Amino acid sequence: MDVNEQIAKAYFEEVCSYVVKTNHYFKKKGKRGGAGPADIDLILIHPQKGYKEYGKYAICTVKGWQSYKVSINDIKNQKKFEEEWKIFEKQELEAAKRFFGVDKFSKILILPPINSKHKKEAINYCKKRYNIILLDFSDVLFELIEYLSKDNRMYRSFQTESLQTLRIILVNLLQIKDSVLILQPNILEHLQINKNQNNIEFKSKKLFIKK
Secondary structure, eight states: OOHHHHHHHHIIIIITOOEEEEEEEEEEEOTTSOEEEEEEEEEEEOOSTTOOSSOSEEEEEEOOOOSSOBOHHHHHOHIIIIIISOOSOHHHHHHHHHHHSSSOOEEEEEESOBOGGGHHHHHHHHHHHHOOEEEEHHHHHHHHHHHHTSHHHHTSOOSSHHHHHHHHHHHHTEEEETTEEEEOHHHHHHHTOOTTSOHHHHHTTOOEEOO
């Protein structure tokens, strides 16, 4: 499980209260008749009856490259989406059905940052074309950081390295105020940034804003 999947797992466990199983392996048959191991990144079951946001049962695939922004053209490119990215292939869905024992479950796709100009269009397209819930990795990360920033969680220890790393960053470098992630005052002093300086420098403190 890579760090992208660790962060997604933490999001679903901590923020959404799912029970999460990682790297669920199944035997995948090749086109030439052979078979080899494959896995579902995350399998999610919500213990609360009637939970609706992502459904009681869900599977999630996390695409880990973070080198460029995903465009609407990438998502609408059927060959890229289905053959190159291999999003929720038939055998993966069949493995999920066997695990859950039911046919009805949500399909969640987490992609690296999606071009903000077309994010809503991309989300709607995935829902309509593939019946997939599309999440932007940066939104998932922000919600997790916002969750960890609460006073009752900021200073407690976490078992996973990914959560501990995020907590250390929050304690030492960042803070959230009015849903805006900003640098801690001591870091601003170190960088010699003054609140009263011109607007361009002031805006540089705003790292990203929750939509």
